[in-house]
Amino acid sequence: MSSVAYSLSHSEEEVTETLTDENNVSSTLERSSVKSFISLQKARKSGALVNVIGVVVACTPKRKSNGTDYTCSLVIIDPSIPINAKGITVNVFRSLIDQLPDLSVGNIFIGKHLRIQTFYETTQLVATKEGSTFKVIDDITERNHQFPFSMQPHAKEIMEYCSYLRRWCTSSSNSRHGNYTSITSSRKRIKIQELLPGIFFDLIAEIVMVCSAEFKVDLYVSDFTENKLLGNREYRPNTPYGLYSRNILQITLWDEHVEDGEKLQIGTFVHLRNLHSKRNTNDDLVAFLHGDREFKNKKIIVLDEQDADTRNVLEQNERSSCPELEHDYTEQSITRIICDKEIEITDIDDIKGYSEPANLFRARGRVISVIPSNFEDFSQPYCHRCNKIMHFIGCENCTKCSRELTRFKYKFGLLFEDEHGVETIPVLITKEDANTFLEGLPPVNLYKNQTVLQKLKRRMQNLLGNVLESQAGCGPLIDFCVRSYEIEDGNAKESFYL
């Protein structure tokens, strides 16, 4: 049986007190100055319930846990914790977010009936909703603190000890305050623009593209910030997988993350944990999500549109986009290009070698030209009876049957170039294919409907890059599937497989 010696009285002189056991708490645990409370250093016996008081040196925001409850974590210290040692983490769980404590660094946390746990050789305390109570002291000078019922018999003692802790904490001899910037990990959440090679980091981003292979998945994500170390065709042409945009980060998922990754939909927002950045053989900055040997926590967390982190990224998107574009938060998704990875890649040249209408090729390339050259003309008047799309936006009557035209249809062409910049293949997107490709965007007169026009521009932006703005412009390198290739009136016709 050892004794505990630390400053207890509210005078500055140190008092040594030998505590005797009481049967209400584990007999090997020692108490702090307050009856039935123990010092943090003694709170080590896994499974025991303890009452503790400590100064908050770190805390997380309140958040929804992956279980049923809301949670927040804090780290507390008291004079029994050795200098240079970490404090004790307390994880608090409550069914309602408002039942969690309002915390900031420097507060004093008083917890009753906290469960001691050992997690990977670290001691932590858990305040479950079954039986634990807590009180946070923000202002020590405040007279009328309302204590939970379970603490009321000790309220006076507790406040005296709190005053002592407060002085201990602010005294010049104690410089531990503020050393705990992160609650448990040194890993940081960063923006793509801050990314450097060789670091572990967390990222909030939108899925731009998903490419599955046998043992891995390549995710292409963006948080709409820009990083010059990311692949850019302008200075490094024909990089395999290197995307044009400096906004897009390639992340390779391994092992158990493959299963989570291949389910991800384009346009969803994710919180990615423990990414590792690196330069690939082309010197592009990329990231990896390695498998976990034993710690089987999810590293890919899907966020919903209302999530605060998601909204933050969307705000960034707004700042980085053209100011004249109007923004509609319900229309953030990127036009879907779904690629069946089971299909072998075929050279564009070989696709064109098929004389008969053929099906299902996968090719790799980028858009280098678009017809028409402005988005307003992507949709033209259409005669339902003749199934004919007119050539002029001003057409009021069908050129064949003279009926009055009320409908519109999309009709536009993209010229793809292979990754080596050698072969090209034209792609015509119209009628039903266009409805699928531009799902949710009705074919309307784009000169008259600004909302649909802006949505169309937004959708196409990630596919087209700066093709329409610049003669030398091009879209990002992508894999796409060709549904059919045929010669029609001497013109090549082809569709996306969707």
Added chain:
DNA sequence: GATTAGGATTGG
């Protein structure tokens, strides 16, 4: 009715 949180850094 139990669970939730929880770190460090090998490797394709």
